[in-house]
Amino acid sequence: MERKRRLxxxxxxxxxxxxxxxxxxxxxxxxxxxxxxxxxxxxxxxxWSLPATLQWDNFARxxxxxxxxxxxxxxxxxxxxxTFGTMLVGSMAAYVLARYPFRGNRAIYMLFVSGLxxxxxxxxxxxxxxxxxxxxxxxxxxxxxxxxxxxxVLVYIAYSMPFTVFFLAAFFRTLPTAVAEAAMVDGASxxxxxxQIMLPMxxxxxxxxxxxxxxxxxxxxxxxxxxxxxxxxxxxxxxxADISTAAGYDADWAALFAALTLAILPMxxxxxVFQRQIQSGLTAxxxx
Amino acid sequence: xLFNRYRRGLFIxxxxxxxxxxxLVYVISPYVQAFYIAMTDWRGVSATPNFIGLENxxxxxxxxxxxxxxxxxxxxxxxxxxITIVIALFFAFLLNVGGRQGVSxxxxxxxxxxxxxxxxxxxxxxxxxxxxxxxxxxxxxxxxGPLMGLGLNPVGFLSDPDxxxxxxxxxxxxxxxxxxxxxxxxxxxxxxxDMFEAAQIDGANRITLFFRVTLPLLWDxxxxxxxxxxxxxxxxxxxxxxMTDQQGGPDWSxxxxxxxxxxxxxxxxxxxxxxxxxxxxFFFTVGFAVLSLRLSRRERIxx
Numbered sequence: 380m381e382r383k384r385r386l387x388x389x390x391x392x393x394x395x396x397x398x399x400x401x402x403x404x405x406x407x408x409x410x411x412x413x414x415x416x417x418x419x420x421x422x423x424x425x426x427w428s429l430p431a432t433l434q435w436d437n438f439a440r441x442x443x444x445x446x447x448x449x450x451x452x453x454x455x456x457x458x459x460x461x462t463f464g465t466m467l468v469g470s471m472a473a474y475v476l477a478r479y480p481f482r483g484n485r486a487i488y489m490l491f492v493s494g495l496x497x498x499x500x501x502x503x504x505x506x507x508x509x510x511x512x513x514x515x516x517x518x519x520x521x522x523x524x525x526x527x528x529x530x531x532v533l534v535y536i537a538y539s540m541p542f543t544v545f546f547l548a549a550f551f552r553t554l555p556t557a558v559a560e561a562a563m564v565d566g567a568s569x570x571x572x573x574x575q576i577m578l579p580m581x582x583x584x585x586x587x588x589x590x591x592x593x594x595x596x597x598x599x600x601x602x603x604x605x606x607x608x609x610x611x612x613x614x615x616x617x618x619x620a621d622i623s624t625a626a627g628y629d630a631d632w633a634a635l636f637a638a639l640t641l642a643i644l645p646m647x648x649x650x651x652v653f654q655r656q657i658q659s660g661l662t663a664x665x666x667x
Numbered sequence: 668x669l670f671n672r673y674r675r676g677l678f679i680x681x682x683x684x685x686x687x688x689x690x691l692v693y694v695i696s697p698y699v700q701a702f703y704i705a706m707t708d709w710r711g712v713s714a715t716p717n718f719i720g721l722e723n724x725x726x727x728x729x730x731x732x733x734x735x736x737x738x739x740x741x742x743x744x745x746x747x748x749x750i751t752i753v754i755a756l757f758f759a760f761l762l763n764v765g766g767r768q769g770v771s772x773x774x775x776x777x778x779x780x781x782x783x784x785x786x787x788x789x790x791x792x793x794x795x796x797x798x799x800x801x802x803x804x805x806x807x808x809x810x811x812g813p814l815m816g817l818g819l820n821p822v823g824f825l826s827d828p829d830x831x832x833x834x835x836x837x838x839x840x841x842x843x844x845x846x847x848x849x850x851x852x853x854x855x856x857x858x859x860x861d862m863f864e865a866a867q868i869d870g871a872n873r874i875t876l877f878f879r880v881t882l883p884l885l886w887d888x889x890x891x892x893x894x895x896x897x898x899x900x901x902x903x904x905x906x907x908x909x910m911t912d913q914q915g916g917p918d919w920s921x922x923x924x925x926x927x928x929x930x931x932x933x934x935x936x937x938x939x940x941x942x943x944x945x946x947x948x949f950f951f952t953v954g955f956a957v958l959s960l961r962l963s964r965r966e967r968i969x970x
Contacts, residue, residue, distance in 0.1 A: 404841070472687070498901060503945065505704060508700075537689045537692070540690050569678035600905045604929075615790070616791075620796065646789055
């Protein structure tokens with residue numbers, strides 16, 4: 380009976396403190412959603428007024444003129460390939476480094492992991508020229524140079540290696556060896572053991588890091604900023620960053636709020652559905 | 668037997684080839700080149716670089732804008748972890764052991780965790796544009812609207828050089844707190860509940876419980892948080908570049924190292940000089956990493 384008491388004074392204070400932060404997080408976002416259906420005049424008027432009529436055409440302008448639809452599609456293309464590629468080559472490298480002792484294993488592992496400590500901006504200038512030079516490679520150059528999706532995808536994959544290899548190698552080390560050994564005795568090849576036995580066993584770790592990479596690559600800004608300078612090729616983060624500087628956009632504020640809303644809403648939906656996996660995926664690295 | 672050895676070697680090589688080549692070409696080689704480019708006078712896209720030794724580094728010693736940027740990074744390095752960790756620890760404690768008797772979670776803790784964490788999944792550029800609107804200098808701004816409604820003067824959150832830096836810091840904290848609430852909650856969940864109950868029976872109140880039991884047991888996680896936030900503070904770019912006036916202004920009051928590197932490389936086309944700034948940033952980051960490793964050598968509490 381004791382345990383079923385009403386909320387004490389401490390309980391009220393606790394909820395009040397937590398409630399304040401809840402408001403701090405939600406109010407700016409809700410305010411943006413609200414502004415996305417206001418007219419230009421209302422946006423420049425009192426910040427807290429409600430829209431008189433809902434201006435849904437703001438969204439049409441954001442989608443068409445501000446090309447949010449195009450940028451989202453570009454992001455989708457880049458991230459699907461880059462995350463798939465990251466997971467494929469990252470898990471292959473992590474598996475070999477975790478389970479196959481050979482001379483140089485440790486050195487290669489350290490080479491990957493050391494990338495975690497380098498500031499990206501040190502590589503900024505040379506990276507631009509590396510990718511530019513890739514554009515001059517015969518035959519395939521036109522696909523992997525500046526302003527190409529494949530070029531950006533390869534760079535995304537390369538810069539995702541340190542964390543992916545670090546995390547997955549640690550994960551593969553914790554898996555039992557018996558099943559793989561039994562399969563080898565039965566004559567399965569190394570490659571087959573990896574794809575049909577070890578990879579399925581590593582599923583929880585793979586899922587965590589896939590989520591981590593999808594979010595990280597979807598939200599990536601620095602890399603496309605230097606490698607995809609052609610407006611046609613922009614990803615969503617570039618499109619969003621650009622509309623606020625109003626360059627070439629005629630400062631359509633109503634459409635800006637609509638564009639922000641369009642960028643936030645899918646994240647909100649995905650997050651609401653997968654919040655448990657996303658939280659564990661993102662914090663996975665810190666808890667290792 | 669020999670055939671098996673051969674097959675094993677072939678397998679290792681085939682699995683490592685793609686990741687290692689990609690990594691060498693796109694990550695290692697740019698980093699190595701940066702140290703060389705830093706010692707050239709390379710400007711513009713077509714010009715040929717000349718080796719000039721340490722001249723760039725001499726010049727950057729007198730570059731007041733860059734040193735402003737360094738000061739801001741160092742201020743963030745101290746303030747961002749401290750503020751974020753204090754707030755996150757407070758909330759994590761309330762959520763997990765703030766409940767009845769001070770040992771259980773409070774009702775609705777799951778809801779709070781979900782809401783608090785959400786800013787973390789948003790792209791930094793989205794957060795930057797969002798707060799640019801929140802911080803608008805007139806009555807149409809989310810914050811200045813009510814302030815002016817109360818008859819107060821509007822605050823130039825982004826236009827006043829004395830205030831802009833704090834706005835940047837505030838947004839960084841806003842986005843980061845939820846992640847660390849979840850991180851610390853996970854840390855707290857791994858501490859056996861009887862620890863808290865035992866302390867409670869011995870008559871510990873909430874404050875003692877926090878400082879004498881929770882904090883020492885969470886210390887490892889707090890250190891991880893400190894390193895993460897420190898790296899975040901060193902790498903700040905998009906918030907400053909997208910949100911602030913004149914990309915690091917007004918009057919350079921919010922600029923950071925990453926922004927100056929980008930500006931020098933892709934707006935002034937001083938590739939050599941930008942790389943030299945990158946090298947300085949590299950040493951700051953490595954210095955921070957070494958320092959935090961040194962400081963974190965502390966007895967682990969086993970439980």
